Amino acid sequence: xxxxxxxxxxxxxxxxxxxxxxxxxxxxxxxxxxxxxxxxxxxxxxxxxxxxxxxxxxxxxxxxxxxxxxxxxxxxxxxxxxxxxxxxxxxxxxxxxxxxxxxxxxxxxxxxxxxxxxxxxxxxxxxxxxxxxxxxxxxxxxxxxxxxxxxxxxxxxxxxxxxxxxxxxxxxxxxxxxxxxxxxxxxxxxxxxxxxxxxxxxxxxxxxxxxxxxxxxxxxxxxxxxxxxxxxxxxxxxxxxxxxxxxxxxxxxxxxxxxxxxxxxxxxxxxxxxxxxxxxxxxxxxxxxxxxxxxxxxxxxxxxxxxxxxxxxxxxxxxxx
Numbered sequence: 001x002x003x004x005x006x007x008x009x010x011x012x013x014x015x016x017x018x019x020x021x022x023x024x025x026x027x028x029x030x031x032x033x034x035x036x037x038x039x040x041x042x043x044x045x046x047x048x049x050x051x052x053x054x055x056x057x058x059x060x061x062x063x064x065x066x067x068x069x070x071x072x073x074x075x076x077x078x079x080x081x082x083x084x085x086x087x088x089x090x091x092x093x094x095x096x097x098x099x100x101x102x103x104x105x106x107x108x109x110x111x112x113x114x115x116x117x118x119x120x121x122x123x124x125x126x127x128x129x130x131x132x133x134x135x136x137x138x139x140x141x142x143x144x145x146x147x148x149x150x151x152x153x154x155x156x157x158x159x160x161x162x163x164x165x166x167x168x169x170x171x172x173x174x175x176x177x178x179x180x181x182x183x184x185x186x187x188x189x190x191x192x193x194x195x196x197x198x199x200x201x202x203x204x205x206x207x208x209x210x211x212x213x214x215x216x217x218x219x220x221x222x223x224x225x226x227x228x229x230x231x232x233x234x235x236x237x238x239x240x241x242x243x244x245x246x247x248x249x250x251x252x253x254x255x256x257x258x259x260x261x262x263x264x265x266x267x268x269x270x271x272x273x274x275x276x277x278x279x280x281x282x283x284x285x286x287x288x289x290x291x292x293x294x295x296x297x298x299x300x301x302x303x304x305x306x307x308x309x310x311x312x313x314x315x316x317x318x319x320x321x
Contacts, residue, residue: 025055025222030062030070031080032207034253036182036269037103039246041080044233046249052232053225068210071096077215078226083208083279084137087288091301095213097308099227101279102206103272107138109146109195110169110184111176116192118146124175125154127168137290138197138204139178145200182268186254186261203286208279216308227311228318234275246270276316279307 027050031038041059044050050057062070062079068086071079072094079086083098090096115121126143129135140150153176158168166183168174169191176194184191197204209230216223237246247262256262281303292298 023054024051025219025225026058027055027077027222027226028058028060028075029078029080029226030060030067030076032064032067032082033061035105036180036250036254036265037105037206038080038253039250039265039269040102040230040234040237040273042249042253043237043246044230046252047233047236047245049229049233049236050226053229055222055225055229057229068096071210071212074212074215077211077219077222079210080207081210083205083210083284084288084291086208086210087284087301087306088291088295088298090306091295091297096210096306097213097216098208098210098279098284098306099216099223099308100209100230100277100312101284102208102277103269103274104198104204104206106180106268107135107142107178107197107202107204108181108193109139109142109176109178109197110181110191111194112169112172113190113192115175116194118148118194121148121176121194122152123154125156125173126176126178127156127158127165127174128178129158129165131155131157135178138202141202141290142178142195142197142200145202146195182254182265185264186256186258203283205284205287206277209277224311224314228315230277231275231312231315231319234273234277237270238273238275243270276312278309278312281307 031041045057045059062076065085067076067079067081068089070076072089080102083101086096086098111121115124126139128139139155143150143153156174158165163183165177165179166189169177170189181193211223236242243266247266250262250265284307285303288298
C-alpha cells in the first residue's frame with residue numbers, strides 16, 4: 001500500500017511540474033551580436049530570471065537588420081538591437097517600440113600603432129560596418145571632430161559583425177576602425193586609440209530592447225515580466241558578491257584565460273550598468289539627427305510614441321527604489 005502511495009505521489013509531482021512548465025509564457029528574444037555589452041542579458045537568461053518571472057525564454061543571436069525584420073514578422077517577441085535601424089523602420093510605418101536602451105557602445109577611432117594623429121590618417125582606409133549604419137555615422141562625426149573631411153580617408157564596408165572588422169584591421173589592410181576595444185584587448189592586437197566618441201561629446205545610443213506595439217498591447221503582463229526579469233538580472237550582476245559568477249558567464253560567451261582581460265570587461269561593462277535602463281528621448285533625438293540627411297523620413301518619427309519607458313517605471317515603482 002505504501003509503495004502505491006509513493007508511486008502516486010511521484011506521478012502527481014511529475015504532473016504538477018508538467019502543468020507548471022506549461023504555464024510559462026514562451027518568448028523569443030534575439031540580440032544582434034556577441035559583445036561584452038550583452039552581459040546583463042546573458043546574466044538574466046543564464047541565472048534563470050526569465051523563468052522566475054514565468055517566462056520560457058529562448059535567447060538567440062539574430063544579426064543586424066535580420067533581427068528587426070524577424071521582430072516585425074512576429075518570429076521574435078523582443079529584440080536587443082540597433083535603435084537607429086528600429087527608428088528608421090518605425091518612421092517607415094512599422095509598429096516598433098523601444099522599451100529600454102542598454103549602455104552605449106564605447107566607440108573609439110582605433111588606428112594602427114604607427115598612426116597616432118589625424119594627419120597620419122589622410123589617404124588611409126577606415127573600416128565601417130555598413131554605409132548608413134551606426135558605426136558609419138559615428139565615424140563621420142569623429143572624423144569631423146579630429147579635423148578630417150570625408151574625402152580625406154576611404155571608408156571601407158565590412159559587414160558580418162565586429163569580429164570581421166577586427167580581422168580586417170589585424171590583417172593590416174586598413175589603418176583604422178571605429179568600434180569598441182574589447183576584441184583588441186582579448187586578442188592582444190596592438191592598437192592606438194586616436195579618439196573617443198564619448199569624450200568628444202558625440203551622442204552614442206546603446207542597443208535598445210524592442211518589441212512591436214501589437215505584441216505589447218496584446219501581452220502587457222508578458223512585457224512587464226520581461227522588463228522585471230531584465231532589471232533583476234542587472235541588479236544581480238552589479239552585486240559585488242556575484243562577481244565571480246558574472247565572470248564565469250562572461251567566459252562562456254567570450255572565452256579567455258587572461259584575468260586582466262576579464263577584469264577589464266567587468267569594470268567597463270558591469271560596474272556602470274544602470275539598474276533601470278531608461279531611453280533618454282532627447283539623447284535619442286540628437287543621435288538620430290546624424291542620420292536624417294541620408295534618411296529624411298526619420299524627421300517624421302514621433303519619438304514620444306516610439307519610446308515607451310512606462311514598463312520600466314512600473315518595475316521601479318514595484319521595488320520602491
